[in-house]
Amino acid sequence: MDDGCVISLDNVSIGYQKNKPLIEGLNLRVNSGEIIAIVGPSGIGKTTLLRTIAGLVPPLKGGLKVCSQTNPASPPRGELGYIPQRLGLVRHASVHHNVMLGALAGHCSPWLPFSFDARKSAHKAIQKMGLEEKRRSLVRRLSGGQQRRVATARTLAQKPSLILADEFLGELDEETMLIVMDAVISYVDEKNAALLVVEHDIQRARKMADRLLLMKNGKLVPYVESLEPVEEE
Ligand SMILES: Nc1ncnc2c1ncn2[C@@H]1O[C@H](COP(=O)(O)OP(=O)(O)OP(=O)(O)O)[C@@H](O)[C@H]1O
Ligand SMILES: [Mg+2]
DSSP states (O other): OTTSEEEEEEEEEESSSTTSOSEEEEEEEEETTOEEEEEOOTTSSHHHHHHHHTTSSOOSEEEEEETTBSOTTSOOTTTEEEEOTTOOOOTTSBHHHHHHHHHHHHOOOTTGGGOHHHHHHHHHHHHHTTOGGGTTSBGGGSOHHHHHHHHHHHHHHHOOSEEEEESTTTTOOHHHHHHHHHHHHHHHHHHTOEEEEEOSOHHHHHHHOSEEEEEETTEEEEOOOOOOOOOOO
16 A cells, blocks of 8 residues: 555454444545544444454454555554553563563564664653653553553554554543643654544544544444534523
């Protein structure tokens, strides 16, 4: 996909059982530099969509292209960064070690553990997430919001061209939330990357995204502001 397209879904159905798709007829194109937010009720299939794009759940039907690869089961090394809703951190390892896992995934060097660039990326990402003082702390000793920031730092350190982020601003106070949001948006701008984010808070989604999509009733459709209810006289 040399035309700037990083995600292309063509009539895709997603879910876990062939006869019970969660969402059908998904058509979605995400280009470099774009930020797209998905909103929708709990349990509708938002995480499942991100997992399908990440190659962790096979699509039930349809064509799926991610980054420069046609086979999502093996996305190109480092190009796809995923901040999962359940984080997937190594809880008994330090913040630094967790973020280094992302950095190493994004740096192809025959001397991976000694890669200077990877260490530099990890350091910068930890700094951006305001976690310098916790660098040596074990992840299991951190608060929920701090752990969420470690997962975001891990992905930024990887320097992917596509970020899939699932509720990555959860459990953060307003001030920290804005710092984390700004850091990710700046990254997307600087690298001309793409961001597909699942966000339950409409205000936040609107603040971040170029386009808002709503997942509802088995479909993914453009989000339309609902009209204010008309007061009866
Ligand atoms: N591994 C799995 N195997 C089978 N069914 C699953 C699996 N994971 C999720 N589901 C089901 O798929 C549906 C969609 O789940 P998903 O996690 O995608 O929802 P969601 O929109 O992300 O919800 P939330 O906003 O609560 O995170 C749910 O009914 C859930 O029970
Ligand atoms: Mg979810």
